[in-house]
Every structure is written in C-alpha cells, then in structure tokens.
Amino acid sequence: MSTEPTNPHSGPSVAESLVDAGQPLVGRRAFFSKLSIGLSAVIGGLVGLPVVGFLFAPLLRNSRQIWQSVGPIGNFNVGETVLATFEDPSPLPWAGVTARSAAWVRRESQQNFVAFAVNCTHLGCPVRWLQSANLFMCPCHGGVFDSAGFPAAGPPPHPLFRYRTRVRRGQVELLVGTLPVAVEQ
C-alpha cells in the first residue's frame, strides 16, 4: 500500500520532508538505494560475464588432439633423431608461422618411433639434440636429458614430454594438440 500523500498540495513540502523525514520516506529511499545498487550489479554482471567467459574460454574448451603427419616414413633413418615439424591442429587463418610446431622424432626400429616435445621441462626453452653425444641440451639453464628424454643433469625436474606416434599409410604421425609445458607430470 502506498504511503505517499494522494494530494501533493496537502502533503509536506520537499523541504519539510528533508527536515522532518518520516519513517515511510526513509524506507522509500532505502528501497531505491538498494534497488539502484542491485540493478547496477545486474548491469555489471550482464556486461562482465560474457567478457570474463570469453577470456577464460580456453580453459573450458576441450583439447582437440589429432594425428598429424611429420613426413613419410622413408624420411627417417633407424637410430637417427631429427627435428620434425607439423602444423597446429586448428590454426587460425592469421597464425602465420606460429601455426608451426616441432618435435624431436627418432626412428627406433622399422615401425617404432618415439617423439619428444622440444620444450625443456624446466622453463619450456627449446632443447637441442646433440647426435654424437646422444643428449638433449637446453640453452637456457643448461638442462640435459638422455636419449630417452629423462633428466640427466641440471635443473629439469621431469622427463621430456612424449607425443604418441603411429605409422599410417606410409606417414609418421604424432598425436598433437597438447601444450607440452602445461602437462601434469
């Protein structure tokens, strides 16, 4: 039920209301105050939620792992470890060269391959393969991994990330689409 006077001429003036504010008027102001704050929060939420959702979408999106070819099997000699390149599974049209990735791939036997991420497990720097020494070495902080990708010296805490490999229709394929530096070890 409204507590406002029905006849504006018979009610208190604005000045009187301010000087002698009765409980009903205070209640009305408190209501509008809460309403304004609440609606402002709604405005903020309506605008902010899609923005926050958009920015954090990469966290919620399921990883899209696909088999990606790194070349015909004939390109790889048994016992050799070589740098193989492949494309991002779902490159954006403007990605340019950043859509490319690399892995150290070794042909261990006629049909068996092993593939390591190029990222050092210390801080993600690119490791280099020293063929004659049979070691991976990292330039950033001197981390060393043995030929099986296990830490051999220096600060790296975990083995190199391994991609799954397979041979299909004469092509060596890696299962890619994972951020190697963010894999739980």
Added chain:
Amino acid sequence: MKLLKATWDWIDDRTGMSTLLGPVFDHPVPAGAKWAYVFGSATMIAFIIQVVTGIALSASFVTSSGEAYASLQALSDPVNNPLGYLLRGMHFYGASAMVIMVGLHMIQVFLYGAYKYPREMNWLSGVVLFAVTLAMGFTGQLLRWDDIAVWSVYLAAAMSAKVPIVGSGIAHFLVAGDTIGGATLSRFFAFHVFFIPAIIFVFLGLHLWLVIHHGISEPPEAGRPVDPKTYRAWYHQYLEKHGVPFWPDAAWRDVVFGLAMVVVIMLLSWFWGPPHLGHPPDPTLVEVYPKPDWYLLWIFAALALLPGELEEIVVFVGPVIIGAILVALPFISNRGERSWKRRPWAVASVIIILMMIGSLWIQGVQAPWTPSFNAEALPQQVVNASSAEIQRGAELFNTQGCQNCHAIAGYGGQRGPSLSNVADRLTREQIAISILNGRRNMPAYATMMSPEDLSALVDFLQTRSERQAQPHTNPAGANTP
C-alpha cells in the same frame, strides 16, 4: 594576451578547471622535499612516454601472429622509417626508465620511512604499481614478436604451470589455447595495451589522490618518530611553518629531472636504437636462447642457480613471500623512527637486496650455465697428442658434448669447471668416476660410453696438466652459445 586571458577565463568559468586543479597545484609540501623526491614524478613521466609512444606504435603494429614480425621490421628500419625506429627505441628505453625510476622511488620511500602512518595505502598502491610495471615490461618484450618472444611465451606458460592446482589453467589462459598460435599475440597485446594499463591508471589515480590527501611526507629527522596519535596535527602545523606550494616551488625539480630523463631516453633511442629484432616467430626454429630484457635478467639467473628440488617451490612461493613482505611492511612498522640514520636494518636490507640483484644480474649477463653449442674442436696445438689414443680422446671430448660445458685452454663452455689442468687436480680413477657417475649439472656417461672411449677420453684428460706446457690459448676466450 588579453584575448588569450579572456579565452582562458571563459573556459575556466565554464569548466571549473581552477576549482578542480587549483588545490592540486597549490597544496603545500614540505620545503625540504627536494631532489630525493623526484623519482615518483619521473616514473609517471616515463609512463606517459610509454602511453604516448605506445599509441603511436600501435598505429603501425599489426596485431596478427603471422604479420606482426613484418610490421616490426618495417618499424625498425632506420633509413625508410626513422621516426618508427626512434619511437621503438623510446618505447624500450622509456620502459627501462620506468623500471629504474619505480625502483628508486620505492627505495627512497622505504629509506625515508614514508610508508609509515598515515601513508600505508600510498605504499600498498605503489607495490601494485611496481608489480604491474614489471608485468608491462614482460608483456612488452613478448610483443617484439620474434623467435625469442615466442619462446618467452613458453617460458611464461611453463612457470605458470608450476603453480599448484590452477597452474595448467593459467598456462592455457596465457597462451590462449592448447598451442601458441594466432590467438596468443592478440591476448598479450590486450594485456599490454588495455588490461595492465587500466590497472596502472586506476592505481596511479589512487596513488596521486593519496599523495594530495595525506600530503608529501616531510624529510625525516633522526629522533623525530611518527606517533599515529599526534602525527596528523603535527604535520599540519609543520606545513604551516615549513610548507611551500607544490607549484612551482617543488614542481620545478620534477620538471628538470623529468626533462633530463627524457633527453637520455631520446639520445639512447637515436644513437643506440631499438632492441634487436631476432628471427621470425617460428616455433620450429629451436636454435634460440630466450632471455628476458635486462630488468628481468636477475630473476632468470636465480632460476638457473636454484637447486632443482627447491625450484618448483620457489617459483610459486617466492613471489607470494615477497608480495606478503611488501604488503605487510606498513602494518608491521607504521610508527616510530623514520630516519634511515636510526634504521640500520632498513639500510642493510636495501644494500643486501641491491647486491643480490646486482650479483644475479651479472650472472645473468654472463650466463655461465649455458652450454656452448658451437664449441669448435680443440686445435692441434692445444691437443698436442703424443699418441693416436690421446688424439681420439680429444675428438671424443668434442663429440661427446664435454666441450659444450668444459673449456680447455679457453675453447669450450663455462657450464662446468675448466679442464685445462684437470690432471693436476684429479687422478685417473677420479676422472673416470666423474665421467661415469656425472654430477648435479653433468650427465652420467656410464650407459652412454664404451670402455674403450672412456679410456681414450681419460688418457687425453690425463695430459691436461700444468706440467705439460700449454702452448696455445683461445684468444677469444670461452666460446659463446
């Protein structure tokens, strides 16, 4: 002149500019606040340079992972684009100036005890501004979208991934997906150009308001402690006696110092040029040595020198502890003596921190932990082999990766100790055990080397002795990575 004055009077009347800015310019400051007080305003001037040059650069920078590098190449051409070249330089040296000035400002505020009552919030807002300044530096380096930038993104993601539970999520958030690609640069551009500057504007506004609200702290005097019960009243009386209007009595020093800083930035930009642009941002180029810009190099060095078992903890806990100390400081010590002359621990802590950062920085520049990947085989005059077995050992020293980390006569890396005189320090058995078992920073060769190769290598190392004359040393010193 009359017309100008009349115009200004009209604008002022209609906008109320004098009413708004008058109190800011006229507010009294302690007359003793002289040159030690210019670093805060210098930081702000450096930030303004960053905003202005950044806006100008953004007019030519292409925020596309595939095309940013080419746009930066065009911007870095001193012949065809001299102003772009100059602006890139100004943006880089402006960032360096901002980091230096915010550091000096923090040291001055700390040593002068200006963070004490009632200026705790000034300090806290300053801590936030310090942190976001470093974040601006790091994200800015990534926008130099070359091979080092791409690998620095991996580095940021790898460090973030070490945070318990949410680390992997943060890494994916930074990279904007599962791999570095088209979305990554756009994300860092948004951080660098919108998000972090927005935080800076908010906290800079708060910081400046607090400077006006509480007044500039008076130069401390030994034996004049801060007492929260009486300080405000005392400060107002002090200003009545010793206060001068900020404009122009104090502001002129800010302007003079700011001008000197800008001149240095311009000279460096013109004569030294912008930072070098590396190879294209192709993640398949793995012969890269990603290194942060100079102001973050000491952190990079600390990460190399930390024991492996501590590192994962320190990467996460270290910044939390440093942040907690900085936040707790004005609450732990918000009263009492302000003068550095009576606060020896404050002076000692600044000296220790500066020495620590300086030492780490020197280590970061030298990077002795980096293997020398292009180590040339030892010259014959250094090998000086008296048998085919020793000659083979010298070749193994190079091919087995020993020389990547150890130098002989200046040829090789600095990761491990020099082996120029190893036979004087270790017996044949000790050398063999070191090779087979390895050390913390040296791989164990037990499963990677045949007994024959081990024997040849040890034979060669046995000839590395002062007793045997070393007729030749590398004039260029140790090889670089």
